[in-house]
Amino acid sequence: MKGELAEVTSSLNSALNANMKLAHRVKELNLETETAKGEAVESKKIAEAMRTQNGFLREHCSVVKDKQPDVARLLDVLSEEVVDLGQKMTKLTLDQEEEQSYQANAEKELSELEGFVIKQHNLGFARAVRQTAYFYKVPIDEGKFNNRKDVYKGQLMSVIDIPNENGGEVEAHEGTSEAEEGSTALDVVIFD
Helix, strand or coil, X not given: CHHHHHHHHHHHHHHHHHHHHHHHHHHHHHHHHHHHHHHHHHHHHHHHHHHHHHHHHHHHHHHHHHHHHHXXXXXXXXXXXXXXXXXXXXXXXXXXXXXXXXXXXXXXXXXXXXXXXXXHHHHHHHHHHHHHHHHHCCCCCCCCCCCCEEEECCEEEEHHHCCCCCCXXXXXXXXXXXXXXXXXXXXXXXXX
């Protein structure tokens, strides 16, 4: 009987060990089940969020599909406007270049005319001096003529020393003749 008791005790110990192992495994499985339940709940939340997002995207896609023809027409209109603006810009650039060329020619012509006017003024002044010398027998080569001087109050004075009475240029001075009143004190070189 001792043998049987030892055998039954050994069998009982084996069964207890197996039972403990099974209990431990059941605990692990319960933890895994709880984890799986948590993951399932999380997966449901993710699936619900994805369904909501999918609905939003479908709605957005339908709106985009509805707007697509309008966008295409708008794109065509804008493309035409870009072409028109490019043509206008090209025309304006050509007009600007033409205007610059015209302005450069006008400035050159003005410069030439100014030179011509100054030359004619100098020649006219020189002619008047020569005629004065001829008609009135006044020698012009003695150094008495000085275009930097004018007659003021009956005296020959430097143009710089004549007081400015009007706030502007002095046009005529007392003691000048009517012929002298129209002349101005310009720095003119007398030519022969």
